[in-house]
Amino acid sequence: MNLIQYVEEKLAPKKDLPSFKAGDTITVHYKIKEGEKERVQLYQGTVIQRRGEGASASFTVRKISNGVGVERVFPVNSAFIEKIDVNKEGIVRRARIYYIRNAKGKKARIEEKQYNNKEEAKKAAATKPVAAATE
Numbered sequence: 001m002n003l004i005q006y007v008e009e010k011l012a013p014k015k016d017l018p019s020f021k022a023g024d025t026i027t028v029h030y031k032i033k034e035g036e037k038e039r040v041q042l043y044q045g046t047v048i049q050r051r052g053e054g055a056s057a058s059f060t061v062r063k064i065s066n067g068v069g070v071e072r073v074f075p076v077n078s079a080f081i082e083k084i085d086v087n088k089e090g091i092v093r094r095a096r097i098y099y100i101r102n103a104k105g106k107k108a109r110i111e112e113k114q115y116n117n118k119e120e121a122k123k124a125a126a127t128k129p130v131a132a133a134t135e
Contacts, residue, residue, distance in 0.1 A: 023092035
């Protein structure tokens with residue numbers, strides 16, 4: 001085993017984050033420090049990409065704010081991420097959906113994954129693996 005991988009494995013904090021991929025709509029609960037105060041800010045948007053593995057893994061979330069596209073990159077192992085909620089699972093064919101940047105209106109929509117009944121949705125949520133810090 002590589003020495004760098006060994007150190008990352010032992011020292012990197014392990015987070016129990018839900019499994020998500022490009023095309024999913026998520027809400028990131030992110031801690032922000034303003035002076036001595038600390039608060040949690042919600043950032044909801046579509047995941048454009050997941051990048052890297054181990055301690056250097058990150059993901060990019062894009063949202064539209066006042067008609068302007070805003071993207072933010074979050075490290076997966078950040079201590080400032082309190083939790084991540086997966087709101088919708090999107091159906092996309094690519095791992096990095098950069099084409100969404102140029103799409104406007106109806107073209108910018110991502111189809112949502114549908115389940116036939118509640119039992120199927122529960123089963124999919126239960127069998128969905130939890131994303132580890134080494135992913």
